[in-house]
Amino acid sequence: MTYAEFNKIVTISKKDIYQETIAxxxxxxxxxxxxxxxxxxxxxxxAVLKISxxxxxxxxxxxxxxxxxxxxxxxxxxxxxxxxxxxxxxxNQQRAISERTLRERVADAQTVQAKLKAAxxxxxxxxxxxxxWYYFSFMEAKNLNKVERDKAVRSDLHLESVFEGIIQxxxxxxxFRKRDSQLTASIIQAMLQDWYLKRYKYAKRNISVDxxxxxxxxxxxxxxxx
Amino acid sequence: MTYAEFNKIVTISKKDIYQETIAxxxxxxxxxxxxxxxxxxxxxxxAVLKISxxxxxxxxxxxxxxxxxxxxxxxxxxxxxxxxxxxxxxxNQQRAISERTLRERVADAQTVQAKLKAAxxxxxxxxxxxxxWYYFSFMEAKNLNKVERDKAVRSDLHLESVFEGIIQxxxxxxxFRKRDSQLTASIIQAMLQDWYLKRYKYAKRNISVDxxxxxxxxxxxxxxxx
DNA sequence: GTCTATATACGGATAGAC
DNA sequence: GTCTATCCGTATATAGAC
Numbered sequence: 001m002t003y004a005e006f007n008k009i010v011t012i013s014k015k016d017i018y019q020e021t022i023a024x025x026x027x028x029x030x031x032x033x034x035x036x037x038x039x040x041x042x043x044x045x046x047a048v049l050k051i052s053x054x055x056x057x058x059x060x061x062x063x064x065x066x067x068x069x070x071x072x073x074x075x076x077x078x079x080x081x082x083x084x085x086x087x088x089x090x091x092n093q094q095r096a097i098s099e100r101t102l103r104e105r106v107a108d109a110q111t112v113q114a115k116l117k118a119a120x121x122x123x124x125x126x127x128x129x130x131x132x133w134y135y136f137s138f139m140e141a142k143n144l145n146k147v148e149r150d151k152a153v154r155s156d157l158h159l160e161s162v163f164e165g166i167i168q169x170x171x172x173x174x175x176f177r178k179r180d181s182q183l184t185a186s187i188i189q190a191m192l193q194d195w196y197l198k199r200y201k202y203a204k205r206n207i208s209v210d211x212x213x214x215x216x217x218x219x220x221x222x223x224x225x226x
Numbered sequence: 227m228t229y230a231e232f233n234k235i236v237t238i239s240k241k242d243i244y245q246e247t248i249a250x251x252x253x254x255x256x257x258x259x260x261x262x263x264x265x266x267x268x269x270x271x272x273a274v275l276k277i278s279x280x281x282x283x284x285x286x287x288x289x290x291x292x293x294x295x296x297x298x299x300x301x302x303x304x305x306x307x308x309x310x311x312x313x314x315x316x317x318n319q320q321r322a323i324s325e326r327t328l329r330e331r332v333a334d335a336q337t338v339q340a341k342l343k344a345a346x347x348x349x350x351x352x353x354x355x356x357x358x359w360y361y362f363s364f365m366e367a368k369n370l371n372k373v374e375r376d377k378a379v380r381s382d383l384h385l386e387s388v389f390e391g392i393i394q395x396x397x398x399x400x401x402f403r404k405r406d407s408q409l410t411a412s413i414i415q416a417m418l419q420d421w422y423l424k425r426y427k428y429a430k431r432n433i434s435v436d437x438x439x440x441x442x443x444x445x446x447x448x449x450x451x452x
Numbered sequence: 453g454t455c456t457a458t459a460t461a462c463g464g465a466t467a468g469a470c
Numbered sequence: 471g472t473c474t475a476t477c478c479g480t481a482t483a484t485a486g487a488c
Contacts, residue, residue, distance in 0.1 A: 033471085054368065055368065056284055059284045062463070074466080081465090083465090187442070194415075216413070219445070222448045223445055287481060288481075298456075299456085301454050303482095309483095461480105462479105463481090467474105467476085468474095
């Protein structure tokens with residue numbers, strides 16, 4: 001599977017997710033026609049990510065959002081009841097896409113080497129397809145309320161534990177060299193993180209997500225000796 | 227040199243730096259007694275980092291800062307003329323400490339292996355000693371004005387080029403295995419970054435900065451084959 | 453040098469017309 | 471469903487007393 005193919009799948013699953021977002025927020029969404037809601041939510045979320053990634057969610061005024069999304073202040077407030085709720089909706093939706101895709105694509109890989117490769121590639125592909133949100137999520141995590149912040153932390157630790165599990169499995173099978181599995185998993189995560197945190201740098205250097213993925217895998221091969 | 231020893235040196239050089247900060251801002255600082263200025267600037271900067279790292283610089287109100295620093299609104303404005311100028315002052319000062327210390331401690335190391343080790347340890351020690359600022363600087367970079375943002379980016383690329391230079395040297399000498407030197411440097415930076423971005427995680431797991439430094443060095447040894 | 457009190461503006465949110 | 475106009479709270483910044 002190439003990145004191009006992967007990207008198509010993610011785009012499709014996004015459509016379903018909007019329907020869930022609407023269902024979960026029936027009370028606050030005063031707009032009834034589903035097609036309208038999907039269209040406008042896409043505009044709104046896109047605008048939020050664009051503005052926030054430039055100057056931060058707190059610094060984004062509702063007037064900014066109104067201008068960028070093309071919807072009036074009044075119209076915006078028919079989709080959510082407060083700026084905080086908007087943030088929460090966005091987080092829930094994007095995390096849902098992200099986690100579901102990862103779960104769905106969980107390696108049918110048979111060997112540990114293949115599992116490790118699948119985990120690295122899938123996560124990088126996801127963060128490539130949804131880079132604005134991954135960046136946003138990392139940068140705004142501390143501005144979320146406690147419930148949402150906890151969800152973000154748990155999600156982060158979960159990813160780490162996925163890598164840790166694969167490494168331990170490989171060590172038990174005698175395929176990976178003995179190393180601190182948790183610390184290794186943590187470092188892997190740091191490497192993958194850089195792909196969406198420093199996107200501008202890699203883009204300028206014309207490094208593709210596939211090249212980056214191969215490189216990190218080489219790193220792991222050398223360290224784990226496989 | 228242990229981290230404890232290193233930390234003492236940094237603390238001392240901080241004192242000098244305050245005098246420079248004062249000198250550079252003679253016009254806006256209406257307070258004359260140097261001792262008072264140093265004392266209050268320390269309070270102010272400490273409070274800014276504390277509050278901002280919890281909820282972001284933009285979300286920190288001057289009332290928050292007044293409460294946390296113990297200075298009144300009026301008093302605060304005798305040290306800077308706007309919230310933006312406060313940010314700029316803080317960035318200039320902390321970056322100055324950081325860059326100077328790195329430069330001063332630039333490896334007298336003779337071999338490339340030693341140079342690489344020195345660079346890894348020094349940067350980690352620095353980010354450990356000044357963790358609140360390193361975190362702040364990463365998180366608030368996009369909120370700076372263009373001039374300051376450019377300085378931050380340049381500083382980031384400079385660090386990368388230091389690592390790249392060492393790697394190339396080692397390769398020329400035939401001591402390091404052939405790898406993409408720039409991409410390797412970039413990944414090293416990502417690993418070091420994680421130490422201050424995910425500090426809470428490593429603290430909870432009782433991983434010391436020295437352990438972390440040794441671990442990243444092991445990673446590099448495996449990859450570069452030395 | 454530091455305080456309290458306040459001018460002024462800007463942001464989130466809503467009412468009510470169309 | 472969407473818009474314009476506006477309320478009202480809170481933020482930055484400053485004036486002037488001590």
